[in-house]
Each structure stands twice: as structure tokens, then as C-alpha cells.
Amino acid sequence: MNQNTDLLTLRSVSKSYGTVPVLHDIDLSIKDGEFLTVLGPSGSGKTTVLRLIGGLEPLTSGEIRLDGQDISRMPINRRPFNTVFQDYALFPHLTVSGNVGYGLSVRHVPRKEIARRVAEALELVQLGRFTDRFPAQLSGGQRQRVALARALICQPRLILLDEPLAALDLELRRQMQEFLKSIQREIKTTFLFVTHDQEEAIGMADRICVMQAGHIRQLGTPHELYYKPNCEFVARFFGENNLVAGKLGSVQGELRSIETALGRLVCSIRDQPHLKTATDGASAFAAFRPEALHLADAKDTENRFSGTIADMAFAGSSTVATITAGADHAGQRLRLRMPSRVDGSTLKSGATISLAFAPHEGHLVLA
Amino acid sequence: MSGTGTIPLAERRWSLLVTVLAFALPVVFVLVPLAIFLGYSFFSVDQGTIVHTLSLGNYVRFFTDPIFLPVFWNTIVLCLSVAAICILLAYPAAYFLTTLKGRWRYALLMLLLVPLLMSYVIKIYAIRSILGLNGFLNKALVGLGILQEPSTLFVFNMNAILLTLTLLLIPFAILPIFLSLERIPQVLLRASDDLGASGLQTFLRITLPLSLPGVASAASFVFVLAIGDFLTPQMVGGISGFTFGRILYSQFGTAYNWPFGAALSVALAVVVIAAILVGERFGRNRGTAI
Numbered sequence: 001m002n003q004n005t006d007l008l009t010l011r012s013v014s015k016s017y018g019t020v021p022v023l024h025d026i027d028l029s030i031k032d033g034e035f036l037t038v039l040g041p042s043g044s045g046k047t048t049v050l051r052l053i054g055g056l057e058p059l060t061s062g063e064i065r066l067d068g069q070d071i072s073r074m075p076i077n078r079r080p081f082n083t084v085f086q087d088y089a090l091f092p093h094l095t096v097s098g099n100v101g102y103g104l105s106v107r108h109v110p111r112k113e114i115a116r117r118v119a120e121a122l123e124l125v126q127l128g129r130f131t132d133r134f135p136a137q138l139s140g141g142q143r144q145r146v147a148l149a150r151a152l153i154c155q156p157r158l159i160l161l162d163e164p165l166a167a168l169d170l171e172l173r174r175q176m177q178e179f180l181k182s183i184q185r186e187i188k189t190t191f192l193f194v195t196h197d198q199e200e201a202i203g204m205a206d207r208i209c210v211m212q213a214g215h216i217r218q219l220g221t222p223h224e225l226y227y228k229p230n231c232e233f234v235a236r237f238f239g240e241n242n243l244v245a246g247k248l249g250s251v252q253g254e255l256r257s258i259e260t261a262l263g264r265l266v267c268s269i270r271d272q273p274h275l276k277t278a279t280d281g282a283s284a285f286a287a288f289r290p291e292a293l294h295l296a297d298a299k300d301t302e303n304r305f306s307g308t309i310a311d312m313a314f315a316g317s318s319t320v321a322t323i324t325a326g327a328d329h330a331g332q333r334l335r336l337r338m339p340s341r342v343d344g345s346t347l348k349s350g351a352t353i354s355l356a357f358a359p360h361e362g363h364l365v366l367a
Numbered sequence: 368m369s370g371t372g373t374i375p376l377a378e379r380r381w382s383l384l385v386t387v388l389a390f391a392l393p394v395v396f397v398l399v400p401l402a403i404f405l406g407y408s409f410f411s412v413d414q415g416t417i418v419h420t421l422s423l424g425n426y427v428r429f430f431t432d433p434i435f436l437p438v439f440w441n442t443i444v445l446c447l448s449v450a451a452i453c454i455l456l457a458y459p460a461a462y463f464l465t466t467l468k469g470r471w472r473y474a475l476l477m478l479l480l481v482p483l484l485m486s487y488v489i490k491i492y493a494i495r496s497i498l499g500l501n502g503f504l505n506k507a508l509v510g511l512g513i514l515q516e517p518s519t520l521f522v523f524n525m526n527a528i529l530l531t532l533t534l535l536l537i538p539f540a541i542l543p544i545f546l547s548l549e550r551i552p553q554v555l556l557r558a559s560d561d562l563g564a565s566g567l568q569t570f571l572r573i574t575l576p577l578s579l580p581g582v583a584s585a586a587s588f589v590f591v592l593a594i595g596d597f598l599t600p601q602m603v604g605g606i607s608g609f610t611f612g613r614i615l616y617s618q619f620g621t622a623y624n625w626p627f628g629a630a631l632s633v634a635l636a637v638v639v640i641a642a643i644l645v646g647e648r649f650g651r652n653r654g655t656a657i
């Protein structure tokens with residue numbers, strides 16, 4: 001297992017249902033042993049990507065390669081992948097062990113070996129005591145783990161998980177996230193995990209692939225997506241963000257200026273050559289995270305502007321101020337997140353304050 | 368919305384009436400007649416009048432007379448065969464229906480169910496003319512060279528009853544099987560494929576077991592309808608096709624022995640209830656949630 005070799009490659013994959021295009025020219029490489037999350041709003045085509053890879057659905061065009069070999073036309077039951085379905089899809093007439101052993105039993109593995117491997121798999125998902133129950137007698141989290149064990153037992157090259165945690169309540173979802181992650185580390189199998197929940201994606205993924213309207217918008221580590229979004233969609237969708245529209249100005253080394261309603265702002269363009277080469281005056285956004293925004297002090301020479309506090313919201317560990325800025329302190333809404341303090345914040349609604357963010361904590365996205 | 372407290376009195380009386388009717392109707396029209404029959408079965412007949420003294424005579428006669436028990440068993444075997452043949456023919460038909468897309472599926476289903484709307488007697492006549500000496504079946508078999516000359520194998524005997532009942536009752540088998548097949552979530556079949564099963568394995572291990580409740584309902588439906596039928600044997604059975612239903616019927620007609628007829632009815636009712644219970648037991652889904 002080598003994290004640097006590609007296990008699976010999608011090359012200009014498109015999919016239409018009838019005449020309706022659902023995926024447009026998808027290119028995606030999945031590395032051996034990684035935990036790759038496909039993230040996107042509902043209807044963006046995540047499930048379709050999974051169904052194409054799993055073989056539940058034929059491609060309209062393009063190809064899928066496994067270890068460099070085209071498997072686009074390989075039938076579903078021959079692909080070395082297994083799916084954990086959105087609603088688990090456990091067989092209601094089979095017991096937990098019947099479900100988990102299914103993939104081995106259809107391959108005519110000897111009974112003794114099936115029994116041994118079923119016991120192992122159930123041990124791994126901590127369901128050893130439930131072998132003889134039927135799916136209807138299990139809780140949501142337990143069904144989830146049966147579905148996972150059923151997929152793991154076939155020792156697939158790739159496990160496809162379609163929003164497996166969506167039906168669980170918050171507490172259980174957190175537990176299952178950690179659980180899935182730890183199992184993935186233990187068995188070192190490649191996971192392709194679909195979710196529409198960006199917190200879930202940040203917490204679990206080695207890399208995240210952001211989808212929107214049938215396109216892949218960005219593929220990168222959670223850190224890259226958070227700090228170097230490559231488009232307005234990712235900048236807005238992935239984590240809370242402040243976006244201020246403007247026109248690009250001059251380049252100074254690893255920084256570039258942008259003229260906005262808040263005045264001239266300077267943001268980092270490090271490792272983003274397309275921002276360096278973009279023409280002057282091009283429409284773009286300055287983007288900076290709520291936690292990067294702070295009350296200005298003497299050290300802040302750049303990116304200073306004033307605003308009016310519209311609202312203060314206590315959110316446990318942090319407190320969020322909603323601020324109106326720009327001309328007449330209207331038109332531009334910003335958020336500022338700061339650590340909460342036991343004696344409350346000194347900032348009050350209606351107060352006018354001076355704000356700033358450091359140039360290296362701001363970034364640019366083209367409009 | 369209004370809670371229970373604010374529902375007008377008249378409306379509440381109304382719903383009470385409906386509830387009472389819902390329970391009373393089956394009692395009046397089903398249980399009371401059954402109870403009356405049960406009562407009658409302990410009476411006897413003397414020179415054309417019913418003697419109202421309780422005795423087990425009718426049941427003793429049923430179990431000891433060499434005529435009744437063999438016919439009883441033969442009829443049960445006949446009806447089990449009808450049920451089995453109906454299932455074997457209806458299952459592929461219902462399965463084929465579920466493979467059709469949207470509108471076609473229901474259009475064809477309706478077409479298969481149309482015979483249910485036709486008069487029973489007319490259907491029997493139609494089938495009899497197909498099976499008869501100059502009927503379609505004989506003409507086809509002679510035409511194909513399978514038979515030298517038209518055969519009387521298909522009319523006025525047990526075969527004729529078997530064939531006719533099968534043809535008449537097949538729609539009752541298709542419907543429950545179709546419904547149970549249609550209820551199987553497609554994702555279960557995809558999950559089976561995904562786990563490496565072939566098409567045949569998926570059918571045998573997932574589709575078939577999950578449709579067994581429908582098969583059980585279909586079988587008990589057909590069996591109960593077949594065993595209660597005296598008209599079909601009467602019309603296509605001739606002299607050799609003697610069934611329990613015909614004996615029973617004759618007790619209320621030519622033989623004019625209502626108490627004995629009632630005793631035979633009770634025996635039939637026991638079999639019918641047993642068949643319904645068995646069908647119900649296996650017709651229930653083990654765990655439908657997935």
C-alpha cells in the first residue's frame with residue numbers, strides 16, 4: 001500500500017440521465033489507502049459518482065481505470081469494491097451473520113472460513129454479541145456497523161460509503177466518525193466517503209473533493225480547501241467566510257491588492273499562480289475567515305476599515321459579532337469570531353469599531 | 368386543529384355508529400351463520416323433517432361411511448394441486464410484470480386481472496368449450512400431431528376440474544405475488560450485486576425469500592377459493608369428477624339433509640380456517656425494516 005500510487009482514476013467521466021447531464025467531465029484520482037471525501041450540496045452528483053465507480057450505473061462517456069486498467073464496462077459483481085448504502089440496504093430476512101457473510105457465501109467460500117471471518121469482522125465493528133439478530137432488531141448505529149462489516153469482509157480494494165451517517169443523531173454521528181476513521185487506519189483500505197456535511201468532511205478526510213452542479217470544484221487537503229479555496233463556491237461553502245467583492249490591483253511579491261467597498265485590501269497569493277497572472281481590474285473577492293478578523297491596533301498598517309456592530313451572538317467557546325461595513329457602514333456584512341470570555345465581551349451592539357486582518361490571512365478568489 | 372374535546376357531539380355519535388357497524392356486520396353476516404350451521408350439524412332428519420335433538424350422528428357418519436372421507440381427501444389434494452400449479456404459472460408472470468417499466472407494468476397487470484370482472488359461469492362455459500371434444504385444446508393437439516384424434520381427457524373428469532379451477536383462479540395468485548415482488552426495495556438487489564452475487568444468486572437468495580409471503584398468501588387464497596367451489600366441478604366434472612363441494616351441495620338439494628350438509632360444511636370450514644391460518648403465518652414478513 002503506497003499512498004502515492006493511484007488506485008482508481010476517473011478520466012473525463014460524464015453522465016446523463018436521458019438528456020439531462022448530471023456529471024460534466026469529471027477527472028479524479030484516488031490514491032491507494034487514502035480516506036477521500038466527496039463533499040457537495042444535495043443534488044451535486046456525489047451519489048452518481050459513487051454509483052458509476054461501484055458499477056451500479058453505466059458511464060455516458062469517459063473511463064474509469066483501476067491500477068491503470070479500464071474497468072468502465074466491468075459488471076458490478078466483478079468489481080473489487082463494496083458499497084455501504086445510504087439506507088444500509090441490509091437484507092431483512094437474513095441475520096446479522098447472514099448479512100455479513102453474504103459476500104463470502106456467494107463466492108462459495110467454505111462454511112468454516114465464513115464463520116471465522118464473520119466473527120472477525122463483527123469483532124472489528126464491535127457487534128460480536130449480535131450475530132443472530134435480524135436487522136429490524138438493531139438500532140440505527142448497529143445497522144450501520146453491520147453494513148460496514150458486510151462491505152469489509154470481502155476485502156475490497158475500495159469501500160464506497162454514501163452518506164452513511166446522515167440518518168444518525170448528532171452524538172452517535174460523532175462516535176461513528178471516529179470509529180470509521182479508526183477502522184480505516186486499522187485495515188488500511190481506501191475509503192471513498194460521500195457527505196454533504198463539511199464539518200464531517202474536515203474531521204475525517206485525508207483529502208476532500210468538493211462538488212457542485214456536476215463539476216468538481218476543488219480537490220485538496222482540508223487545510224488547503226480552508227485556506228486556499230480556488231473559487232467563490234468553495235470559499236463560501238467550505239467553512240464560515242467573509243467575502244468582499246472588488247477589482248484586482250497590483251502584485252507585490254506574494255501579495256496582491258484588491259479595490260473593494262472597504263477600501264484597498266491586500267491578500268496573499270502564495271502558491272496560487274493563477275491569481276498572480278490574472279489581469280488587473282478583473283473581478284474577484286477578498287476572502288478572510290471570521291477568526292482572522294480582529295479589532296485593529298497600532299500594529300495593523302494594512303487592511304484596516306471601520307464597521308458597526310449589528311449583533312453579538314454567544315456560541316459557547318466563541319462569540320460571533322455580525323458587523324456592517326463599507327460605505328455608510330451598510331451593504332457589506334462581515335462576521336468576526338473571537339474566543340469567549342467569562343466576564344463577557346466589552347463590545348456592544350451599535351458600537352462603531354475599527355477592524356483589521358493580516359495580509360497573509362486573507363486570500364483571493366476570482367469571481 | 369381541533370382536539371378531541373371540540374369535535375361536535377353529532378360527529379362523535381356518527382363515528383361511534385360506524386365503529387359499531389364495522390364490528391357488527393361481520394358478526395351478523397359471518398359468525399352468526401357459522402354458528403347456526405354448527406348448531407344444525409348436531410340435528411338430524413327423519414322422513415323429511417328436521418329433528419331438533421342433539422347428536423353426533425352426522426359426524427360419526429362422515430368419519431365412518433366409506434364415501435365421504437376419500438372424497439374429502441381427494442378434494443384437498445385436488446385443491447392443493449390447483450394452488451401449486453397456479454403458483455408455478457403465476458410466479459413467472461408476476462416476476463415478468465415487475466421487470467416492466469412504469470405504465471406498461473400496471474396496464475398489463477390490469478389486463479391479467481380483467482377476468483376477475485367477468486361472470487363466473489360465463490368463464491366456466493368458455494373454458495369448457497376450450498377443453499371439450501371439439502374445443503381449441505383438442506384441435507391444437509391434433510393439429511400439432513400430438514394426438515391422433517380428439518380426446519375426452521379434458522372434459523367431465525378430475526382433469527377438467529383441475530384445469531378449469533387453475534385457469535379461473537390464476538389472477539388471484541398473480542396479484543399477491545406481484546405485490547410482494549414489487550415491495551422488495553431495488554437497493555437490496557443492487558446490494559447483492561455489489562457483494563458479488565450473480566443474477567441467479569440474487570434471485571434465489573434475496574428476491575425469492577422476500578417474495579415468499581406473497582406466495583403463501585396466493586397459495587392460501589387459491590386453495591380456499593378452490594375448495595369452496597361447487598359450481599365448477601358441477602359444470603365440468605361430469606360423473607367421475609366428484610368433489611366434496613358437490614356432495615355438500617347435494618345435501619342441501621337433492622338429498623335434502625340439511626343437518627348432514629351442515630356437518631360437512633363444518634369439516635370444510637375447519638380446512639379453510641387452517642389454510643387461512645397457515646397462509647397468514649407464512650404471509651407475514653419477518654422484519655420489513657431495513
Ligand SMILES: Nc1ncnc2c1ncn2[C@@H]1O[C@H](COP(=O)(O)OP(=O)(O)O)[C@@H](O)[C@H]1O
Pocket residue numbers: 017022040041042043044045046047048049
Ligand atoms: N435515476 C436518475 N434519473 C434521473 N435523474 C437522476 C437520477 N439519479 C439522480 N438524478 C439527478 O442527478 C443529480 C445528482 O444526483 P445525486 O448524484 O443523487 O446527487 P447527490 O448525491 O449529490 O445529492 C440530481 O439532480 C438528481 O435529480
Ligand SMILES: [Mg+2]
Pocket residue numbers: 046047163
Ligand atoms: Mg446522494
